[in-house]
Amino acid sequence: xxxxxLTPEALRAAAREAAEQHIPLDExxxxxxxxxxxxxxxxxxxxxxxxxxxxxQRQQDREFNTTLRRVLLRRPDMRTTA
Numbered sequence: 001x002x003x004x005x006l007t008p009e010a011l012r013a014a015a016r017e018a019a020e021q022h023i024p025l026d027e028x029x030x031x032x033x034x035x036x037x038x039x040x041x042x043x044x045x046x047x048x049x050x051x052x053x054x055x056x057q058r059q060q061d062r063e064f065n066t067t068l069r070r071v072l073l074r075r076p077d078m079r080t081t082a
Contacts, residue, residue, distance in 0.1 A: 008040050015044035019052065 004010070018028035025045050031038035 006037075011037060011040050012044035015041045016048040019045045019048035 015028070018025075025042060028045060029038060029041045031041060
């Protein structure tokens with residue numbers, strides 16, 4: 001086994017994976033808070049968590065809109081006319 005250097009991209013990949021597994025940030029990184037390595041990890045982690053939360057919210061919005069359309073199609077009295 002060859003030891004590979006810790007590159008910023010490898011650190012970002014580890015951060016993204018931790019975010020996808022819902023591992024808390026303070027448990028996911030072993031770097032001291034405030035150090036450059038912690039900053040790289042934390043930025044990538046928080047960016048990926050934001051992406052995941054945004055995707056989850058979009059899915060919830062789609063489900064809500066689908067349900068709303070179904071209700072409105074069954075209830076003509078609730079429809080609005082333009």
